[in-house]
Amino acid sequence: MSSAAKLRFDGRVAIVTGAGAGLGREYALLLASRGAKVVVNDLGGSHVGEGASQRAADVVVEEIRKNGGEAVADYNSVIDGAKVVDTAIKAFGRVDILINNAGILRDRSIIKTTEQDWNLVLDVHLKGSFKCTQAAFPHMKAQNYGRIIMTASNSGIYGNFGQANYSAAKMGLVGLANTVAIEGQKNNIHCNVIIPTAASRMTEGILPDILFQELKPSLIAPVVVYLCHESCEDNGSYIESAAGWATKVHTVRGKGAVVRPSIDEPSTLEYVQSAWNKVTDMSQATHINSISEASGSLLQVLENLKAGDKDAIEDSFSFGNKELILYALGIGASTKNPKDIRFLYENDGDFSPIPSFFVLPGLLLTMSSPLVSTALPNSNADLSNILHGEQYLEIVDDLPTSGTLVTKGKVFDVMDKGSGAVVVTSCESFDENGRLLVKNQSAIFVVGAGKFGGKKDPIAGVVPLAAAPKRAPDATIEYKTSEDQAALYRLSGDLNPLHIDSNFARLSGFKTPILHGLCSLGYSVRAVLSKYADNNSELFKAVKVRFSGPVLPGQTLRIEMWKEGARIHLRTLVVETGKEVISGAYVDLKSSNAKL
Numbered sequence: 001m002s003s004a005a006k007l008r009f010d011g012r013v014a015i016v017t018g019a020g021a022g023l024g025r026e027y028a029l030l031l032a033s034r035g036a037k038v039v040v041n042d043l044g045g046s047h048v049g050e051g052a053s054q055r056a057a058d059v060v061v062e063e064i065r066k067n068g069g070e071a072v073a074d075y076n077s078v079i080d081g082a083k084v085v086d087t088a089i090k091a092f093g094r095v096d097i098l099i100n101n102a103g104i105l106r107d108r109s110i111i112k113t114t115e116q117d118w119n120l121v122l123d124v125h126l127k128g129s130f131k132c133t134q135a136a137f138p139h140m141k142a143q144n145y146g147r148i149i150m151t152a153s154n155s156g157i158y159g160n161f162g163q164a165n166y167s168a169a170k171m172g173l174v175g176l177a178n179t180v181a182i183e184g185q186k187n188n189i190h191c192n193v194i195i196p197t198a199a200s201r202m203t204e205g206i207l208p209d210i211l212f213q214e215l216k217p218s219l220i221a222p223v224v225v226y227l228c229h230e231s232c233e234d235n236g237s238y239i240e241s242a243a244g245w246a247t248k249v250h251t252v253r254g255k256g257a258v259v260r261p262s263i264d265e266p267s268t269l270e271y272v273q274s275a276w277n278k279v280t281d282m283s284q285a286t287h288i289n290s291i292s293e294a295s296g297s298l299l300q301v302l303e304n305l306k307a308g309d310k311d312a313i314e315d316s317f318s319f320g321n322k323e324l325i326l327y328a329l330g331i332g333a334s335t336k337n338p339k340d341i342r343f344l345y346e347n348d349g350d351f352s353p354i355p356s357f358f359v360l361p362g363l364l365l366t367m368s369s370p371l372v373s374t375a376l377p378n379s380n381a382d383l384s385n386i387l388h389g390e391q392y393l394e395i396v397d398d399l400p401t402s403g404t405l406v407t408k409g410k411v412f413d414v415m416d417k418g419s420g421a422v423v424v425t426s427c428e429s430f431d432e433n434g435r436l437l438v439k440n441q442s443a444i445f446v447v448g449a450g451k452f453g454g455k456k457d458p459i460a461g462v463v464p465l466a467a468a469p470k471r472a473p474d475a476t477i478e479y480k481t482s483e484d485q486a487a488l489y490r491l492s493g494d495l496n497p498l499h500i501d502s503n504f505a506r507l508s509g510f511k512t513p514i515l516h517g518l519c520s521l522g523y524s525v526r527a528v529l530s531k532y533a534d535n536n537s538e539l540f541k542a543v544k545v546r547f548s549g550p551v552l553p554g555q556t557l558r559i560e561m562w563k564e565g566a567r568i569h570l571r572t573l574v575v576e577t578g579k580e581v582i583s584g585a586y587v588d589l590k591s592s593n594a595k596l
């Protein structure tokens, strides 16, 4: 270790409650050995809070004095916090440090916990810490300095069978510390929480023997005493420590989700249920630093709801090299084709995304939100009756190879087609600087959800299909998909069991799992890029397709293409059956550098 000067507490006065044994004793000994004058508080009762004896505190005081330190004993209950603090003032004239450590146990299952068990434990831990802190606070404020420790426990944070009273008291102390830290801040009074796991008379018989031996209170004392030093800037931290190890503990909050359709509509049970996956998703959880930060983000949610896009749902989508390459493999790009290397190897000079990758933010938002089900009467849509009907993707700006996109999506149109309903969603994805990168529009065919009395035709703005010219195709490419194509493609995010689970596929009316529509779209886009754009993604502008029939993994796709200026019309067939699976489709290029 470094030769830094030893951390000293000369001139400081510390109160350690429950210092007659265990952790408290270690704190008192260490503080005294570093120059602090210590009030060794201990009522001298048993660990279940029975009896009282001066002996426990006296023994520790004697030990400190024998080592050349200064200490006085205090035998008051911590519930009489003013008396405990008075001992310090009378003996040493001030109080700089308060370690709220005293505690008792009355372990019982919730059913057997008596009111007395509850009151005693809460009194000693929670009320005692409050009373001592309240009494010490004015002295600390007057001298513009103070260090306060609250002792919490993993039993509070995680719960522990048979410790309802103790767990409640210990979490109560976390709340108490949070507010004391805020109230003390401007007077240089810091309040932190220690979450110790130590072998003590309170944990004997609870912890396994082998662990019990290693959990020496003396290994936690330096962590707590450091928190009490003037050089430690932490305020409001929770520090867990055991066996010579310590860590900061944080509460985190998920990104959350709006659980009402719009600012003008109330929340309903069904809406909450449909958004529950997002409500409980912790993948983007962050730590909130203050109550104003917490309510500030709530205001932001309301602002977003009010601002024009009141029906929009927001989602974020992060990607990098790995996601781009996995997607490229999922739609059949191969190292066997030298021109595909740019889609498969991040160090290639031309490394770039296959543009159809950017259907994913819209797809994932649509699939993870209640957009489709809540668009229909009776919320009649779930994974067992939805099919991807149509897709439009437009690239608006230069595409990055990594980043986090914020996508805003909403229902754009709903149609009643008799045999089914068609829900059209529209999504816009923005980069970290708010730059609009891509637009997606998807039609979801909800089998069996028609005949609800809705309109049949699309509203303006639903991107129409375009019929191919009535001549033989200008170019044709065939790609054989693999038996495992859907198993590979799903790793890009669409985990719909329809594509891999035979039982689920049967439930949805298919003999075997079918390929993702967007996988067939990816193959079709690859064909156009390869034939008309020399695999240069930058030339791609937009694609529109209708999924007119299912594809099975392992089937061969034939993509027929017609060039009409910068528009490449296409249709895709399954070679083995001759059936058309993508119809009325086209890719718009910025320009085409291929000769026919």
Ligand SMILES: CCCCCCC[C@@H](O)CC(=O)SCCNC(=O)CCNC(=O)[C@H](O)C(C)(C)COP(=O)(O)OP(=O)(O)OC[C@H]1O[C@@H](n2cnc3c(N)ncnc32)[C@H](O)[C@@H]1OP(=O)(O)O
Pocket (backbone or CB within 6 Å): 362, 363, 364, 366, 367, 386, 387, 388, 389, 390, 417, 419, 420, 422, 442, 443, 444, 445, 456, 494, 496, 498, 514, 515, 516, 517, 518, 546, 547, 548, 549, 550, 551
């Ligand atoms: C981002 C979005 C996320 C979406 C979630 C998707 C999750 C994915 O995991 C799911 C998938 O990938 S599913 C796989 C890809 N899709 C398919 O395989 C569907 C193939 N298509 C079909 O089987 C039929 O077209 C079928 C069954 C769809 C329709 O066939 P029919 O019932 O026989 O209908 P038909 O009589 O031909 O026509 C009736 C009216 O419906 C319109 N229509 C037909 N196919 C459509 C389609 N694919 N999309 C949109 N509308 C369609 C017809 O135009 C007709 O309307 P109108 O009478 O007004 O002309």
